[in-house]
Amino acid sequence: DGGITQSPKYLFRKEGQNVTLSCEQNLNHDAMYWYRQDPGQGLRLIYYSQIVNDFQKGDIAEGYSVSREKKESFPLTVTSAQKNPTAFYLCASGSSDQPQHFGDGTRLSIL
Amino acid sequence: AQSVTQLGSHVSVSEGALVLLRCNYSSSVPPYLFWYVQYPNQGLQLLLKYTSAATLVKGINGFEAEFKKSETSFHLTKPSAHMSDAAEYFCAVSPYGEYGNKLVFGAGTILRVKS
Numbered sequence: 001d002g003g004i005t006q007s008p009k010y011l012f013r014k015e016g017q018n019v020t021l022s023c024e025q026n027l028n029h030d031a032m033y034w035y036r037q038d039p040g041q042g043l044r045l046i047y048y049s050q051i052v053n054d055f056q057k058g059d060i061a062e063g064y065s066v067s068r069e070k071k072e073s074f075p076l077t078v079t080s081a082q083k084n085p086t087a088f089y090l091c092a093s094g095s096s097d098q099p100q101h102f103g104d105g106t107r108l109s110i111l
Numbered sequence: 112a113q114s115v116t117q118l119g120s121h122v123s124v125s126e127g128a129l130v131l132l133r134c135n136y137s138s139s140v141p142p143y144l145f146w147y148v149q150y151p152n153q154g155l156q157l158l159l160k161y162t163s164a165a166t167l168v169k170g171i172n173g174f175e176a177e178f179k180k181s182e183t184s185f186h187l188t189k190p191s192a193h194m195s196d197a198a199e200y201f202c203a204v205s206p207y208g209e210y211g212n213k214l215v216f217g218a219g220t221i222l223r224v225k226s
Contacts, residue, residue: 004154006154030211031211031212033213035216040120040218040219041218042115042201042216042217042218042219043155043201043214043216044216045213045214048213050211050212058213088152090154090155092155094210094211094212095210095211096209096210096211097210097211098210099143099145099157099160099210100157100214101157102147102154102155102156103154104152104153104154105152105153105154107152
């Protein structure tokens with residue numbers, strides 16, 4: 001079955017540590033997105049990529065980094081510069097003829 | 112700038128009652144509009160979409176929404192609530208009136224269904 005796989009489901013970060021969230025899709029979608037979800041704030045766009053080897057900052061990119069070396073994969077790194085990383089992170093993919101599909105999310109907490 | 116306003120962060124209805132979740136948007140181009148549902152600790156699932164065809168859109172699980180350009184609204188309704196409808200609902204707009212690009216989301220409405 002086609003879909004989006006996010007891993008891990010739960011992740012813990014120590015002070016000063018970078019962590020990487022995985023997102024893989026087998027829907028053959030060109031575009032991929034990372035959103036951050038906080039209670040009462042909806043989803044806010046962190047980064048997005050519409051083609052391999054290219055990506056753009058979203059509304060809250062500070063403290064995050066991404067890469068898009070393969071069409072199927074769009075990993076998100078939460079760096080130590082992100083001072084408030086505790087949140088639910090959602091990855092999505094889409095194409096020019098389909099709405100965005102979402103993964104099941106990764107919940108990041110601080111130790 | 113495009114934006115989405117969902118009126119009411121929490122809505123409570125009785126089982127069998129009408130569900131009405133409100134969404135107003137702003138967009139400088141003819142919009143694409145979406146409603147997504149999220150169950151606890153899960154991703155978002157598409158309920159329905161408006162892409163400039165029929166103004167009354169039917170989705171999954173008995174939900175529908177009507178696009179009203181004059182009111183810049185896209186409210187979500189369901190005639191009879193079921194316990195399984197309890198979830199958080201998000202309205203979203205495509206700022207470019209197309210697929211394949213970023214979405215702007217509302218803050219979400221948590222629907223509670225009372226037995």
